[in-house]
Amino acid sequence: MVWSTTPGRLSHLAADTRAQRSTLAGMSDSRLLRIGTRNSPMALAQAERVRAMLADRHPDVTVEVRSMSTSGDRWLGDLAVLGGKGAFTKEVDAALLNGDVDLAVHCVKDVPGDRPAPAGTVLAAYLARDDVRDCLVHPGGLRIEQLPAGARVGTSAVRRVAQLALHWPDLVPVPIRGNANSRLAKLDAGEAYDALLLAVSGLQRIGQADRITHPIDVDSMIPAVGSGTLVLQCRDDDTRTRDLAASLNDPRTWRETMAERTMLHILQGNCHSPIAALARTEPDGRLGLRARVISLDGKTVLDVHEWAADPITLGTSVAAALLRQGARELLDLPTHGSA
Ligand SMILES: NCc1[nH]cc(CCC(=O)O)c1CC(=O)O
Structure with missing residues (x-):
């Protein structure tokens, strides 16, 4: 594991801390909160956002960011070989559980939806949701409907591949891996891809929104379920950190995420499942959940849109409707390389 430390507020708090040490002897540890994150540019930006939010609301707490590489970042082959999405969270989970860090910041989109959070940890708070949309990045400035037939679009997400096939069957999805920065570099190299599909929020976080x-x-x-949403995870017995995390929770995002992830859990979706879903709070306060399960060729589309007051009821009902329409058959298709 590769560690690096961002001192954050440490430097300008040093004088205060020294002054307080005589009166608060032995309490300095409880004023330190360590955030663990994978070390991609996007993950570091996310952790820094949380550090700044906590430092702003809790000036008495010193927040540090500790980054580490994950197997998902190191392995650039098929993710199925590593057993799915946990590839980006496994090392951070371990650091949290063994007490090297106190808080982990994850994209909800990268947190496995087919099993509970790792034993001993809790998903304690959801930050207000960012832009949920996917976007096209085309060096010549084109919109997706302006791309010529045969244009090669870099994406490995089955959800994006299936919806490309559904709406723009003349475009050719080409697999691409690596973090968003390296994908942009591959696009700019100009050999393998004509355009990319990426998340708007991710590009904003790495300061590359002008590429959209x-x-x-x-x-x-x-x-995707959880798009544009950051979640804070901590040890379930660490009440101090749970309270700090809770101070950043956005109730509306929490409710929308519960609906989407309840559905995903019932469908037992993983990163090879062509599942798309978006929960939105309507002006009247009810929650709507729109979901699709699509065959990779875009020819079979199950589409459900329901509304309810309770997110768990809504997620359950939408999953049940998709299953009645035959979702199991689309979801159980063998995927290349996975067990
Ligand atoms: N697949 C990796 C991943 N996980 C979360 C985001 C974007 C940010 C988010 O939706 O929270 C991305 C990049 C992308 O899909 O372009």
């Missing part, structure tokens, strides 16, 4: 040439409407390209 077309944010695609959510009815054409329904996002």
Whole structure:
């Protein structure tokens, strides 16, 4: 594991801390909160956002960011070989459980939806959701409907591949791995890809929003469960950190995420499942959940949109409707390389 430390507020708090040490002897540890994150540029930006939010609301707490590489970042082959999405969270989970860090920041999209959070940890708070849309990045500035037939679009997400096939069957999805920065570099190299599909929120977080040439409407390209949402995870017996995390929770995002992830859990979706879903709070306060399960060729589309007051009821009902329409058959298709 590779560690690096960002001192954050440490430097300008040093004088205060020294002054307090005589009166608060032995309490300095309880004023330190260590955030663990994978070390991709996007993950570091996310952790820094949380550090700044905590430092702003809790000036008495010193927050540090500790980054580490994950197997998902190191392995650039098929993720199925590593057993799925946990590839990006496993090392951070371990650091949290053994007490090296106190808080982990994850994209909800990368947190496995087919099993509970690792034993001993809790998903304690959800930050207010960012832009949920996927977007096209095209070096010539084109929108997706302007791409010529045969254009090669870099994406490995089955959800994006299936919805490309559904709406733009003349485009050719080409697998691509690596973090968003390295994908942009591959696009710019100009050999393998004509355009990319990426998340708007991710590009914003790494300061590359100016590369977006077309944010695609959510009815054409329904996002992934948890898109644009950051979640804070801590040890379930660490009440101090749970309280700090809870101070950043956005109740509306929490409710929307519960609906989407309840559905995903019932469908037992993983990163090879062509599942798209978006929960949204309507002006009247009810929650709507729109979901699609799609065959990779885009020819079979199950589409459900329901509304309810309770997120668990809603997620359950949408999953049940998808299963009645035959979702199991689309989801159980063998995927290349997975067990
Ligand atoms: N697949 C990796 C991943 N996980 C979360 C995001 C974007 C940020 C988010 O939705 O929270 C991305 C990049 C992308 O899909 O372009």
